[in-house]
Structure formats: C-alpha cells, structure tokens
Amino acid sequence: MLRPFLSAVLGCLLLVLSAPLVRAEDTPASLHVRNHTHMELLSIRFSTTRVESFARLDLPPDGEDTLERPGGVQDLRLDFGLVLWNFPHIDLDRLQGITACREHDAPCLLLHGSRGEETHCAGTVRSLLPADGRPVCALTSFRPGMKMDDACALLEKNLLTDENGAVLTSLGFAGLVWAARLTPGQGPVRSAVLEHLELRQTLTTDHLRALLSTLYAQGYSLWQAEFPGMDFNFTEMTTFDEERRRQILQQGVELMFSAGTGEASIMLAPRALLPALLDAEDPKEDVQLFTVTLRPASSTLLVDIASYTAELQDEGER
Structure with missing residues (x-):
C-alpha cells in the first residue's frame, strides 16, 4: 500500500538532506499544526534517541494550532486515539508547519518548509486495537x-x-x-x-x-x-x-x-x-x-x- 508513496518518501528525505541552509534568525520559532484527517488528533510526540517531548492538541477534524517548535531532526508520533502515525527523521528546523492529511490511504504528513516549499511524507501506522485473535x-x-x-x-x-x-x-x-x-x-x-x-x-x-x-x-x-x-x-x-x-x-x-x-x-x-x-x-x-x-x-x-x-x-x- 506504500508503493505509491516512494516518491513522497524520497521527497521527504530530500527536504531533510538538500534544503538550503537557513540562518537562525530566519527560522520560525513556532510550528503550525493542522489536522485535515477525519480523526481527532490528541497529541504529538517529538523524540530523539535520548529525549522526548509531547504537545497536547485535542484537534478535531480540520482543527489547527500553533506550538513552540522543537529543534533538530526528530521522530514524530501523532496520536489519533485509536491509531498512532509515525514519521521518522523530520528536520523541524526547516519547517514552519505540518498537516496531517487525508488524501491518501496510508499515513501522510504534509511538510510546510520555511521557504514555502511543500512535501508529502509517508509514515507508518500502529493500531491501538488488537489484531483479530489477539487476547485482551x-x-x-x-x-x-x-x-x-x-x-x-x-x-x-x-x-x-x-x-x-x-x-x-x-x-x-x-x-x-x-x-x-x-x-x-x-x-x-x-x-x-x-x-x-x-x-x-x-x-x-x-x-x-x-x-x-x-x-x-x-x-x-x-x-x-x-x-x-x-x-x-x-x-x-x-x-x-x-x-x-x-x-x-x-x-x-x-x-x-x-x-x-x-x-x-x-x-x-x-x-x-x-x-x-x-x-x-x-x-x-x-x-x-x-x-x-x-x-x-x-x-x-x-x-x-x-x-x-x-x-x-x-x-x-x-
């Protein structure tokens, strides 16, 4: 199901690896978050191998909010209550916003670059409900x-x-x-x-x-x-x-x-x-x-x- 997302994944990596350098004073201090899914976005976890932080959102479908933006390259986990969307290695220093989008079957994050560029990034999903046959x-x-x-x-x-x-x-x-x-x-x-x-x-x-x-x-x-x-x-x-x-x-x-x-x-x-x-x-x-x-x-x-x-x-x- 993620095969159509190959170009999106490559685009996501290109945004991290080849985007032009941005001076610190030009980097926005905030991160605009939009929820364009049909689900409720409860929170986002930002994590590296050593540190993690959370932002509570409670965004309904088509809701949006602005956060103080963590810096560096971090893994993002979006909590939708029944499922978790995961997006590794997102360079937050180069972003002014992210949008959880509904245009694709697989988890999708639209990355809004600090210079106006936009890239679709494919992620993975983990259901918080058990697979059939798993004991609960x-x-x-x-x-x-x-x-x-x-x-x-x-x-x-x-x-x-x-x-x-x-x-x-x-x-x-x-x-x-x-x-x-x-x-x-x-x-x-x-x-x-x-x-x-x-x-x-x-x-x-x-x-x-x-x-x-x-x-x-x-x-x-x-x-x-x-x-x-x-x-x-x-x-x-x-x-x-x-x-x-x-x-x-x-x-x-x-x-x-x-x-x-x-x-x-x-x-x-x-x-x-x-x-x-x-x-x-x-x-x-x-x-x-x-x-x-x-x-x-x-x-x-x-x-x-x-x-x-x-x-x-x-x-x-x-």
Missing part, C-alpha cells in the same frame, strides 16, 4: 486502590505511553474491544495503583447501545447529560421512571447523530448510591462514575471511569 484483558470492575496488574495482566513488555504517562493497551468491556489508557500512580508501572482509566472506540449506534445496556445491567443509572443547547438532570425527573428517562436520552442521541457535529456527555452513577451522592459533597461509600462522551465529527466514543474512595466519618472508622 476483560474489564469487570474498576475500584479504588486496584493495581495496574489487576486491571490488565497482559501488559506488553515494551509499554506504549502517552503524554500523561498513561499506558496504551486494549481492554474488553460491554462486548467490545476498546483502546484503553491506564494511568498509573507512583512506583513500578505493573504494581502501581491504577489512578485513572479511559476507553475509546469508534462512535456508532451499536457501540453506544452495547455500552449503555451493559452499564444499565450493572446497576448504573442516568445522572446528567449535556447536549448542544440541552442539559438534562435525570434525578430531577421525579415523575418519570427509568425507562422514560432512557427514552429521553435516546432522543438527544438521535438528534446528535443526525446533526453530525457538536459534543455530548452522559454521566452515570450506581443507582443505589445516587441519592447519597446528590446530598453529599464526598461519597460515604466507594463509588465508580462513568462519563460517556460523544463526538460525531470524529466518530469518537470516549468513556472516562473515575473511582472515588469513601470519606471516613470518624478517624479509624471504615
């Missing part, structure tokens, strides 16, 4: 104090991490396989406490239905939801039963899918603990909250799982 960990619970190995005992030897130090792996949940980010606490990664968990999949009606059905079956109830121009607090709908609240949510979801733009978030909490959570600032029991984010423009389904430890009433009480 199944997520059954997320509780305060659980260790990274408790969440997934199949972590790879050479761990991939993001800009926050979260380990990139895969987890099974709700009958789906998700690209997961597990943020460890202090200490060796595998034995560290799991502080935060994020799941990501392609946004489809089937995937969202599977997720919500699983959470409902596990005893979770709708708490709040935010849609463009609409906010819901389901705990205030005292005259509606649970089924009617779910129907109201579904109407908002259908409008969101129809529009194809904007962002929505849905918060769910354990049904048995919801009244206590409404009346207290701190939980009196260990609790896990799910926040589901929908971004139709980039087809992103994001699940943020937060776990809170109960506040003790009296010293030594548990």
